[in-house]
Amino acid sequence: MVVIVKKKTRKDEKLEIIRAEDLWEPVGPTPMPDLADLRNWDMRLLKTYKPFYAPFCDLCCFCTYGKCDLTGEQGGACGIDMPTQQGRIVLLACCGGVAAHGAHGRHIIDYLIEKYGEDYKIDLGTQVAVEAPIIRTVLGLKPETLGDLKKAIEYVERGLIHLVSSLHTGQEGSDLDYESKALHAGMLDHVALEVTDIAQIVGFSFPTSIADTPLVDFGWGVVDKTKPVILCIGHNPATATSIIDYLNQNNLQDEVEVCGICCTALEVTRYSKAAKVIGPLSRQLFFVRSGVADVIVTEEQCIRADTSLEAKKAGSALIAASDKACYGLDNVTEKEADEIVKEMVEVGKQVLILVPEKAAEVAVKVAIKIARQREKELIEASQVPELVQECHNCRICDRNCPNLLPVGEAVEQAGKGNLEKLIEVFNKCLGCGKCEQDCPRNIPILKLMQAVASGETFKLRSGRGPIHDVEIRKVGAPIVLGTIPGVVAFVGCSNFPEEIDEVAEMMEEFARRKYIVVASGCAAMAAATKKDAEGKTIYEKYPPDFDAGGVLNVGSCVANSHIAGAAIKIANIFAALPLRANYEVIADYILNRVGACGVAWGAYSWKAAAIATGCNRWGIPVVVGPHSSKYRRLYLSRKEEDDWTVMDGRTRQLVDTQEPSPEHLINVVESKERAIVTIAKLCIRKNDTPQGRQIKLNHYIALHKQYLGTLPDDLHLFIRRTTDIPIFFKKEVMEYLQKVGWKEKPVLTLPTLIGTYPSKVPLEAVIH
Amino acid sequence: MVVIVKKKTRKDEKLEIIRAEDLWEPVGPTPMPDLADLRNWDMRLLKTYKPFYAPFCDLCCFCTYGKCDLTGEQGGACGIDMPTQQGRIVLLACCGGVAAHGAHGRHIIDYLIEKYGEDYKIDLGTQVAVEAPIIRTVLGLKPETLGDLKKAIEYVERGLIHLVSSLHTGQEGSDLDYESKALHAGMLDHVALEVTDIAQIVGFSFPTSIADTPLVDFGWGVVDKTKPVILCIGHNPATATSIIDYLNQNNLQDEVEVCGICCTALEVTRYSKAAKVIGPLSRQLFFVRSGVADVIVTEEQCIRADTSLEAKKAGSALIAASDKACYGLDNVTEKEADEIVKEMVEVGKQVLILVPEKAAEVAVKVAIKIARQREKELIEASQVPELVQECHNCRICDRNCPNLLPVGEAVEQAGKGNLEKLIEVFNKCLGCGKCEQDCPRNIPILKLMQAVASGETFKLRSGRGPIHDVEIRKVGAPIVLGTIPGVVAFVGCSNFPEEIDEVAEMMEEFARRKYIVVASGCAAMAAATKKDAEGKTIYEKYPPDFDAGGVLNVGSCVANSHIAGAAIKIANIFAALPLRANYEVIADYILNRVGACGVAWGAYSWKAAAIATGCNRWGIPVVVGPHSSKYRRLYLSRKEEDDWTVMDGRTRQLVDTQEPSPEHLINVVESKERAIVTIAKLCIRKNDTPQGRQIKLNHYIALHKQYLGTLPDDLHLFIRRTTDIPIFFKKEVMEYLQKVGWKEKPVLTLPTLIGTYPSKVPLEAVIH
Amino acid sequence: MSIPYHYVNVPTGFKTARIIEDASEYAHLIKRARRPLLLLGPLTLRISLNGRLLMEYGVDIAKAANIPVCATAHTKKKLLELGVTPESTYDIIEIINHLKDKEWRGVKKEGNHDLVMFLGFRTDLGQQGLSTLKHFAPHLRTMTLCKYYYPNAAYSLPNLKDDKWGEFLENLIANLKEKGV
Amino acid sequence: MSIPYHYVNVPTGFKTARIIEDASEYAHLIKRARRPLLLLGPLTLRISLNGRLLMEYGVDIAKAANIPVCATAHTKKKLLELGVTPESTYDIIEIINHLKDKEWRGVKKEGNHDLVMFLGFRTDLGQQGLSTLKHFAPHLRTMTLCKYYYPNAAYSLPNLKDDKWGEFLENLIANLKEKGV
Numbered sequence A, B: 001m002v003v004i005v006k007k008k009t010r011k012d013e014k015l016e017i018i019r020a021e022d023l024w025e026p027v028g029p030t031p032m033p034d035l036a037d038l039r040n041w042d043m044r045l046l047k048t049y050k051p052f053y054a055p056f057c058d059l060c061c062f063c064t065y066g067k068c069d070l071t072g073e074q075g076g077a078c079g080i081d082m083p084t085q086q087g088r089i090v091l092l093a094c095c096g097g098v099a100a101h102g103a104h105g106r107h108i109i110d111y112l113i114e115k116y117g118e119d120y121k122i123d124l125g126t127q128v129a130v131e132a133p134i135i136r137t138v139l140g141l142k143p144e145t146l147g148d149l150k151k152a153i154e155y156v157e158r159g160l161i162h163l164v165s166s167l168h169t170g171q172e173g174s175d176l177d178y179e180s181k182a183l184h185a186g187m188l189d190h191v192a193l194e195v196t197d198i199a200q201i202v203g204f205s206f207p208t209s210i211a212d213t214p215l216v217d218f219g220w221g222v223v224d225k226t227k228p229v230i231l232c233i234g235h236n237p238a239t240a241t242s243i244i245d246y247l248n249q250n251n252l253q254d255e256v257e258v259c260g261i262c263c264t265a266l267e268v269t270r271y272s273k274a275a276k277v278i279g280p281l282s283r284q285l286f287f288v289r290s291g292v293a294d295v296i297v298t299e300e301q302c303i304r305a306d307t308s309l310e311a312k313k314a315g316s317a318l319i320a321a322s323d324k325a326c327y328g329l330d331n332v333t334e335k336e337a338d339e340i341v342k343e344m345v346e347v348g349k350q351v352l353i354l355v356p357e358k359a360a361e362v363a364v365k366v367a368i369k370i371a372r373q374r375e376k377e378l379i380e381a382s383q384v385p386e387l388v389q390e391c392h393n394c395r396i397c398d399r400n401c402p403n404l405l406p407v408g409e410a411v412e413q414a415g416k417g418n419l420e421k422l423i424e425v426f427n428k429c430l431g432c433g434k435c436e437q438d439c440p441r442n443i444p445i446l447k448l449m450q451a452v453a454s455g456e457t458f459k460l461r462s463g464r465g466p467i468h469d470v471e472i473r474k475v476g477a478p479i480v481l482g483t484i485p486g487v488v489a490f491v492g493c494s495n496f497p498e499e500i501d502e503v504a505e506m507m508e509e510f511a512r513r514k515y516i517v518v519a520s521g522c523a524a525m526a527a528a529t530k531k532d533a534e535g536k537t538i539y540e541k542y543p544p545d546f547d548a549g550g551v552l553n554v555g556s557c558v559a560n561s562h563i564a565g566a567a568i569k570i571a572n573i574f575a576a577l578p579l580r581a582n583y584e585v586i587a588d589y590i591l592n593r594v595g596a597c598g599v600a601w602g603a604y605s606w607k608a609a610a611i612a613t614g615c616n617r618w619g620i621p622v623v624v625g626p627h628s629s630k631y632r633r634l635y636l637s638r639k640e641e642d643d644w645t646v647m648d649g650r651t652r653q654l655v656d657t658q659e660p661s662p663e664h665l666i667n668v669v670e671s672k673e674r675a676i677v678t679i680a681k682l683c684i685r686k687n688d689t690p691q692g693r694q695i696k697l698n699h700y701i702a703l704h705k706q707y708l709g710t711l712p713d714d715l716h717l718f719i720r721r722t723t724d725i726p727i728f729f730k731k732e733v734m735e736y737l738q739k740v741g742w743k744e745k746p747v748l749t750l751p752t753l754i755g756t757y758p759s760k761v762p763l764e765a766v767i768h
Numbered sequence C, D: 001m002s003i004p005y006h007y008v009n010v011p012t013g014f015k016t017a018r019i020i021e022d023a024s025e026y027a028h029l030i031k032r033a034r035r036p037l038l039l040l041g042p043l044t045l046r047i048s049l050n051g052r053l054l055m056e057y058g059v060d061i062a063k064a065a066n067i068p069v070c071a072t073a074h075t076k077k078k079l080l081e082l083g084v085t086p087e088s089t090y091d092i093i094e095i096i097n098h099l100k101d102k103e104w105r106g107v108k109k110e111g112n113h114d115l116v117m118f119l120g121f122r123t124d125l126g127q128q129g130l131s132t133l134k135h136f137a138p139h140l141r142t143m144t145l146c147k148y149y150y151p152n153a154a155y156s157l158p159n160l161k162d163d164k165w166g167e168f169l170e171n172l173i174a175n176l177k178e179k180g181v
């Protein structure tokens, strides 16, 4: 059928969406990249940082031909092999992460557009002109309104369907291609994160363009139990902020305590200083069981699946406020608020309310009504021996514990009046409840922990949102040249291998060494669990500026976008590289020249997998803790065997640097001590000036000596010329270099991967 | 911030998208329903058809707290219990299915819009005025152009992100709510199916408004091996149709054989009668290994993950043509076609080409070049004993076979010259290759099967697309009244428990009993594997009309939309119920009054799970084969214990019918014989007139006697008054009713579930 | 670790069947049960042992211990020919759906069953059905009589060759016929 | 079926470790290996047996059979204090990443290792690392020395109490010191 019609290519459509005619920058090669558009970049990354698989299961159970044993050379009935199946599961996790963040973002966008309209302007304050570095780079759009953020979410939704489709049986047949898709998912995840946090900042007036955000109270003991208590659990602040609004509008702000667990806590404390932060995911069950909360309001993500049951057991009322977690409850959204309150108070009904404002009103009213009738007795040390009486030392609790803790011994000792081991266990406890669940004597182990859980209040810096352009202008050069030894971001969940305050220790180590230390999410909360001799947490000790020796909390997990955003802004503000639809150039820049390292010490979730994988595609390496070996996949190099050749963008020559910097893109490290040393190493970049390299090596060497006892065994790989050697260690390093037969390395002026693989990007594009 | 802006609610947005001002029907209560909008309907369905779980694994391995043992009362570290985890996996499968179909649809839409523009009109021919019953009902949009279809896909994409988000740890805590989400996913899947098939029909000019579509050649022997052979595997016809175009444009249509496996085969034969259908998924590996294909072109879905390797082993060239399955190959899309041809022919390079026209050109040129150099020798019976010599009867092949076949015995017998058992095995073989893969003596078992595989040609009806409005007008009343005893649709994959021709047998049973028999996908192909004494397949014996005793092939799996579409059209055309945004009323109508039953005898994929679940939300029951127990979830009632009360829409009275019709929404049946009996029962509806009920019971009784030897043991549940009893069996039925103490049932004029659960839909809405 | 004959039935979890090779032990468990139930599957129509149909063995077991029978699939017809009227003709999934409800009254309306015996099912379907009962029916025990190790059963035979299997069934029948438990 | 001490390490598949309780058999396997390698994990710094640090047992094992050591995590420092210089300081994942390459030259550049021994790792991380080698390193065997059953190892001890474990390690060291295989 031949009809003359106005036809638009997919490319035309993209240019229209991103307003290509609006020339804030020229449009780069990959506006709104689709599934295969950055594949060559991925393959180049994966060539150096090869997928390392640790299968969590020998089998596949995904379709009705299974189960299939994929051990060794065996393939599934569909022909898939073990590495490809692991890649498939990795992609599944990343898709789940993109979707969780993206659906949250979509919900917030829809909610705010209904409230304020599509044309509501984005304004992140006077200090943030580059408002959306990720959206600018990935899509090529400079978002000015909520409507523009909506475009970005639509881009994510449109990409997600292709990624999820790829999970189906009989799609991808290559582990490398599944990894490329996972990297693409990670990139979309970062877009979703940025959309969501920007929307929340402008929509809920969260702080922005302020570094010195308030210090808020943190800790399970901060809640005033004499008042009605509303506990919010989840990630979506629409309901929590509505609760704050309702209290303020009705002059009840001093009458009712609002506290939160997980990212919702971080969000609501960006909205109201009066809100309290109970803790990360690992404190959820513990706090719910304490019965301190009169009303529990859940919305989405990382909420225990049995919250409905646990609330009932604890005598707390429950309102589910998201379509993601309805718990089989009646949807009473259309009912009158007071009618709902009545049912909840009189018969203990739990409900689903999908309009935040109504959920807020009902929550407050119910809390006030039932608080006076509820007793909130917490267990004290004296009560412990009696509760523990029945324990017969079977150690089934040990065996069930996902953190492999010596629970049984702690309980046994506690029964004899010695609480020390119980304190140790509590500090490492992930809050899963499995010890108690399978205890044949029904010892209430989590309750026991109330007796040892510190009721102290800690100070936590509330989330500040994006890094400021002026901060970037100040630190951009030092970071790229190396004189600020690195940006280290402590992010992610609380599935820690050891004590919850290990993160605080690690952060402190780098803050005092004048790295820039950033935190987010459950890690940001964990960082506040350690007080020094003066009773200060790390947030009180160090300035909250994105500067050497600064310690910042960007906010919740969606605020992780600002961490990648900072690296991108360095490329843009310092290196004057255009961002627009210019993903490869920017990621190449970050990989080769921005000394940043992420640390997800307790990652547990699919969301964390997506965030980490997204960082990897940007060229940001991530260190993860031991539990993360269960994600099944890492991206590792072999420093001595692999090829570290890069292109020199100025001389247009290939240079064999033999320098593994960064050595891995994502690596599991066993211990905090080894992690600290590894992080320092992972901040080294080929672009370091001699001065910068000296500074970085000074830390690397000092830390390696401190924790491992000697000079680093791979030090020679990181010394290009003798000018790289830190003065303090000059003599012993020179001796060492002599011993290992070190030779000077070739000169390198502008390290880039562009030119080392097939790409649309011309080499000129990396020069600024 | 108070600014007067033009605000649009989500509802406004929807009304705008569906052009509410265009009053082809009033807009019903649920335009473009979101995640929780039809939850009450789901809960009502699930109340009668409760989720039945058969866990495929005792554990969960989804996050780094795992693995968690969910046996018995144990919960995971996140608090999830076993039923909820199974519901979660069911949702995962449905999401994968929606995404596969939706991404395919999105790709086709993008491709066609680039070619023809957004305003390209949808025209399904003079016989199909209700062009998109699903889109009309679910969205409330009457699609007129490709741009409108794009809106429908965007609706799917927008819904998918919420569904996938719900899979994340710490979301849903209720198995019923996970099932509600799965049902929602199924509904979105049906939208995606309809979008895709309509787009393909209009974009590729597939036949429509024709019942008598051509009979095409089917069978692995149909291919003319003396010509160059191009084999297309997958689901997306963009490339296969391009190959046909290229051949025609260059006058090569008689020079090159184009054949297909899986849905692509069904699509390409709707485009060109000259294309050949090799077979369903179960014949993929077998045919690839035969080496008959000179060039294999893969695109997406249900393609063996090791196709790259297998092509190489067989000496066939390979072009991957979709971003869903890139196999780690170089993306040569930007290269000149002849340059690609050269590399492929000279060094055997396998490539990824993402532009269909270029892939087509290269495929044809390569096929022509290499065909003359390739030998295509197939194994003959005489060669078998030698190939089998090394077999030492270890029976490892038996143990690996996912269809539990006695492979070893067949091989042993074949070695002695008796091929009978090998023929039996081949007829039940799923084509997975696992027997051969793990054979310690490297017996080439699939190759052996070449000696017994019938090279016969069978006739398969090419896909006809939608059911015609005039057909609906003719059969609507008989179906609803019951005088056409039912519409039985044989759909889905080829993971059959027994012989591949069981589907043909089942279809024949119902065709000769004057049911309307519809087929699609791999089932439609399997139906063509049986010839009667005169050498005719079922398509040659029965007329292709949607009428009593007709046997139709709607097309590929995306054409399944026309099966649900037919049921919807009955509600609209016969019962004059408005479709627009009126999901509950239409589904309620179908459940209570349209005697339709789906049969996915060999379902294996996530796509099939989504399709079946989508049927269930419409109220269409589905029978699945034994392998489908591995999907983990069914929807079952207990006929004698459960409550079969419905509302009488006219009298506005609740009526306790005690009639389990339909008894289940999805059920695993063990044997073909039992399936036939079950299908007949599942076509019974409360709306049957006495005459209709007589006809249906006549079949049910006759079949039960034939296969189980007696009157049905639940017959009394389906006899409302003695006027329901088929004359032929009157005496014995009366005796039986007397024996069991049967009593007449209350009168029921308009069965509906509306009014038996909280719903926005007023009872009046069901009256037509 | 015991390995199921068909590898697709690989167990994944801790709770697996107790493997019993001794027919008298099986007989003891059966006789001790208060309300055993025998489920017959369609493979009883196809498998022959020592010249007898597997269904005939099933019939002998049922008769020897007065066990009600549920004839699943299309087994009823042959069963009637053999002179046995089954107490139920639920299909396999349907009977399991009822069994998992503690409150169900059983096929004879006397109370739910406490020992459910399986004979003649495809192993993959059997394994799935047993999974449902393993997880959701703590009030009963399952017992498989086929020659395959069923990880999801409570009691299962090991993988056996036909001769040993036939022997086992014959011994079981003999044991059941004996008086006493 | 043997059950790992920590339930999170539940095996899912057919290929599980051979459990060995006899120290002399372990010693035989070690002595028979051409290029064994001992990996020490950070728990060797924290666990004490009979008043000795677990690391000291590790050192004794290495010395008794002249086995090169890879000091993972931050174990190097203590190892040096004990007078041992490890041949490698790769972290656990890094050494496994090298070991799985058949062509790797090993920590002493003499050729890859054929027996890799693990001591002092958290069981969940150990089980994952062993999974990598089980699936992707058919050219070597893995052996765990901790008191836990490791399903993904080739050779593993059963779950043991401290006293039996200490005894085992002492016997192993004694056996290794003996001449001959």
Ligand code: SF4
Binding pocket: A060, A061, A062, A063, A064, A065, A066, A067, A068, A075, A076, A077, A078, A079, A080, A169
């Ligand atoms: S998806 Fe492939 S490997 Fe997984 S169960 Fe199905 S056939 Fe087996």
Ligand code: SF4
Binding pocket: A390, A391, A392, A393, A394, A395, A396, A397, A398, A407, A408, A411, A435, A438, A439, A440, A441, A442, A443, A445
């Ligand atoms: S499981 Fe219970 S009884 Fe056993 S050791 Fe632990 S606390 Fe004590």
Ligand code: SF4
Binding pocket: A397, A400, A401, A402, A403, A404, A405, A407, A425, A428, A429, A430, A431, A432, A433, A434, A435, A436, A445, A446
């Ligand atoms: S609640 Fe804490 S101590 Fe108990 S099993 Fe979970 S992580 Fe271990």
Ligand code: SF4
Binding pocket: A262, A263, A280, A281, A301, A302, A491, A492, A493, A494, A521, A522, A523, A557, A604, A605, A607, A608
């Ligand atoms: S950091 Fe992890 S555990 Fe914490 S809220 Fe985010 S995803 Fe959940």
Ligand code: SF4
Binding pocket: A057, A058, A059, A060, A061, A062, A067, B057, B058, B059, B060, B061, B062, B067, C012, D012
């Ligand atoms: S992949 Fe996970 S759910 Fe599937 S069999 Fe393995 S452990 Fe079980």
Ligand code: SF4
Binding pocket: B060, B061, B062, B063, B064, B065, B066, B067, B068, B075, B076, B077, B078, B079, B080, B169
């Ligand atoms: S998602 Fe829940 S049940 Fe699954 S592994 Fe994680 S904590 Fe365990």
Ligand code: SF4
Binding pocket: B390, B391, B392, B393, B394, B395, B396, B397, B398, B407, B408, B411, B435, B438, B439, B440, B441, B442, B443, B445
């Ligand atoms: S696995 Fe191979 S050798 Fe063994 S019985 Fe089967 S065909 Fe023969």
Ligand code: SF4
Binding pocket: B397, B400, B401, B402, B403, B404, B405, B407, B425, B428, B429, B430, B431, B432, B433, B434, B435, B436, B445, B446
């Ligand atoms: S190829 Fe056929 S016979 Fe062989 S294992 Fe697969 S299904 Fe069984």
